[in-house]
Amino acid sequence: MSRKQLIDLTKRHLAHATAGTVDQAPEIFRVPASHYTDPERWQHEVDRIFKRLPLVLAFSAELRENHAYRALEVCGMPVLLVRDGHGEMRAFVNMCSHRGAQVVAEGTGQARRFMCPYHAWTYDSQGQLVAVLDADEFGELDRACLGLTPLPVNERAGMIFVVLSPGASFDFETSLCGYGEILEHLGLKDAHWVGRQSVEGPNWKIAYDGYLDFYHLPILHRKSFGPDIGNKAVYDAWGPHQRVGMPLPGLTGLANKPEEEWPTSVLLAGIWTLFPHISIATFDADGPFYMISQLFPGSAVDRSVTLQTFLSPQPPSAERKVKIQQQMEFLRHVVRDEDYATGLGIGRALATGAKSHVHFGRNEGGGQTFHSWVDALIDTETEDLLPLFSRTVGPKVR
Ligand code: FES
Ligand SMILES: [Fe+2]
Known part of the structure; x- marks a missing residue:
């Protein structure tokens, strides 16, 4: 080819x-x-x-650096795209595990941490829940299970493909048909x-x-x-x-x-x-x-x-x-x-x-x-x- x-x-x-x-x-x-x-x-x-199906939601050119992000809404779904600290592209439903607020306002930027605007629960660029406000008073939580919900994502030919099916896996190569x-x-x-x-x-x-x-x-x-x-x-x-x-x-x-x-x-x-x-x-x-x-x-x-x-x-x-x-x-x-x-x-x-x-x-x-x-x-x-x-x-x- x-x-x-x-x-x-x-x-x-x-x-x-x-x-x-x-x-x-x-x-x-x-x-x-x-x-x-x-x-x-x-x-x-x-x-x-x-x-x-995979949708092209962003381009490598706009999310080049580690911790660069873009938040947008697609077909009613709030999506967060972020390049994590290891250069890997990640996609999440932009929704807080606490009570469902949109964690990141629509737009682009650079951030290592995303703090929910409602009660300040905080996530890192790999989607992990890293801070809970007044955690002692809130009660015991398994933080490992309360990260942002991932979406299948693949970066190919300078485009960032995402499938709007939370938690699914997807064979991107097959869907590109060569x-x-x-x-x-x-x-x-x-x-x-x-x-x-x-x-x-x-x-x-x-x-x-x-x-x-x-x-x-x-x-x-x-x-x-x-x-x-x-x-x-x-x-x-x-x-x-x-x-x-x-x-x-x-x-x-x-x-x-x-x-x-x-x-x-x-x-x-x-x-x-x-x-x-x-x-x-x-x-x-x-x-x-x-x-x-x-x-x-x-x-x-x-x-x-x-x-x-x-x-x-x-x-x-x-x-x-x-x-x-x-x-x-x-x-x-x-x-x-x-x-x-x-x-x-x-x-x-x-x-x-x-x-x-x-x-x-x-x-x-x-x-x-x-x-x-x-x-x-x-x-x-x-x-x-x-x-x-x-x-x-x-x-x-x-
Ligand atoms: S909804 Fe996000 S911290 Fe409460
Ligand atoms: Fe035309």
Whole structure:
């Protein structure tokens, strides 16, 4: 695997670029409109997808030092991420063993000890309960059993994956379906923090559909990215995780160059998604920078929240930081005022019940794969999801 695999993928893109073709799924795929609007189904998605699968909740770049932490709420669960004194990443339910208060206020920081704001019970960065206020008066306790509740956590390719199932264990490698190794090439592990912003959006699947879709680019984004941007896509999948590439005519120039000289930037071009909620895109501001979008279901079926995190492979100079910040403004505008404004309108229209289905074309295989996996996970009641990841769930024809 590795560069060889990237070369093989690029050869496939090159063949499409040379022939002027795109990937085509076997059939047009129909998704019931109710899948986007039914509150019961949405709750199943939260419970069976967002609470059972690894989610990317943070990045190595923001929790680099020992005792660096981040507290956040995800799908209603308060989570504390902390790098302990030995450099190991840990995740906990951010909830005190005494009477359930949130121990750490939302945000980031650096701390060896976390003191609950209610009655000052105190935990260390390994989640152990290390101090109880007026312990003699409180009564005898087995402190060893009263630490913070751990969540499965894994740091891979510069991303911190967490499963929102308290106390469970999880086979992260199997769920990545071989994708982890290739993601390492993006270099997020050594990237530098630039900034973060959030955007409110429509139903999480309406929003996510847009990240897998190049078909809309020169149409919806004609005023921002311009009408000349390509709309052809090539999809490569590792289980539910997909890379969306563009078979651009410019690729044909590679055919005359030895493979060793193919630039890494070309090999890594496109959108790298991680099921169910991550999209990694590269942009340029005097050098590449990453925008990583983390989508989360919002407060109801018709709402989502997207966190956009910006990382730079090189330490950004003050001047470059300003340029990336300008791009951040532009990208927030594109996503909020073009993609999500359209998505919120889609949500309202689908809720009318006027149409029973929406359509994903043969050229929209990415969306087909995504919805196939959502369906498969909703239909899987057992706790053990690994058999699902061990085989490919292909687009279903309806
Ligand atoms: S709830 Fe945390 S110390 Fe009482
Ligand atoms: Fe878009």
